[in-house]
Structures are given as structure tokens and as C-alpha cells.
Amino acid sequence: MAKIISVLSGKGGTGKSTVTALLGIAAAKAGKRVLLADFDAPLHSLDLLLSMQDQIVFDLSDVLKEKIRIKQAIYPHPDLPLLSLCCAQQSGQDQSSLVKQAALLRGIQNGYDLILLDLPAGLFCSADIANSVSDEAVLVLTPDIICVRDAQKLAPMLSVPARLVFNKVDRDAVKSGGLVDLDEAMDLCGTALLGVVPFVKNAAGLVNKGGAGEKKVMQIADAIVSRLTGSYIPLILKTV
Secondary structure, eight states, X not given: OOEEEEEEXXXXXXXXXXXXXXXXXXXXXXXXXXXXXXXXXXXXXXXXXXXXXXXXXXXXXXXXXXXXXXXXXXXXXXXXXXXXXEEOOSSSOOHHHHHHHHHGGGGGGGGOSEEEEEOOSSSHHHHHHHHHHOSEEEEEXXXXXXXXXXXXXXXXXXXXXXXXXXXXXXHHHHHTTSSOOHHHHHHHHTOEEEEEEEOOTTHHHHHHTXXXXXXXXXXHHHHHHHHHTTOOOOOOOTTO
């Protein structure tokens, strides 16, 4: 039965969707059956990141309306047979509707090892969805003071276990004092660290290539997936 993990952030611009896609790719390459669920309405981007924008016809709202069966709203990745994508409705959705659409995923857990929900940036809606359907949460943030403050507000709103992924980390900037110290950020959020992803100039291109070309980043993604699925993997910090 799949573990359902919500990926969320206190503000936009953290690279949350890119991290979700990278983790999905890493898990699929490791032999896991993975479903990515794009709930970042109305700013869907997983289909673009995965080069699947021409495949999506139905979404989970069509399932709620009983127009289709849920399998018809799930689309396999063209190159990674173990990776699939589904989407919530892009517009006109209130919070309760998104929660109901997310609840549909509980009914297909047996078909996957891992279900990753890419939730909207912000506080209230994302926390409600995560708390209602997920087993665990991944809070993505960048080490700047505004993002850390927003994550500090979001973390206590989660009733499921949560861990932090720092994204777009520039080691030189952290050392020079241009970014928040990671230990300080963890203390402020009161949340354990899951992984640290370095800054990559073309992160979207990395996802489009199925993770090829940035060996260090994919090693980190592999390690994060292993931790999410219950293995002990030491944190990789020297590469960031």
C-alpha cells in the first residue's frame, strides 16, 4: 500500500514542484510504483516539467462528477513506466473540493508504492489537504528569511509528521551570511531535516531529461526517497 506524502511550502518560488518531480523520477528509477498528483491549482506545472502537457485530458474533478473512472485520470510517463501523473481541476475549485479530490487517492493506494501530492503554496488550504489525506508531509523551503518565516508558520499547522527539504541552496551564500543558517532554520521551524538540494541553474531542464546530467542532485534525490521509504541514509551535505 502506498505511502501518501504531501509536498508543500509556505510561499511560492521554493521549487516545490521541481522537487516533487525529481523525487518521483528518483523513486520510479529505484523500482517504486509512483503516482504524482498535481494539486497546485491554478498553477499546475508538473505536466510541463514531465513533458506530459499534451496527454492530460481528464482530471480528478471528472472522477468526483462520476464522468470517468479514476484510472482514466491517471497518465503514465512516456519514458518511465513506473511513474504516472494525475491532476486536480485547474480552476474554480474551493478548498473542500480539493480535499475531496485528494481523498480519491486513498482508494488506489494498493496500486502504488508512493503517492506524492504537489500542494498549493501558502498556509491554510495546503495544510488542510495534507492533514486530511497524507501519511507524511515534506515542507520545501529556501534558506532566506522570508521563506523560513512562512515555513515557521506552516509547520505547526500540520498534524502529520513533517520534515524539511532545503532547496536552491548555495553553499557560498550560506557561508557568507547571505542566507539563513540551516541549523537555525530547522530550530525555527521545529522540524527535522530530510535533505538539502543545491542550487541548479536549469532545474526544470533537469526534470525534463529524467534527472540526467546532474549526478549530485540525483544522488541527493535518491537519498531523500530512501529516507521517505524507511531506509537510513546519511545526509549528503558536502555537495551543497
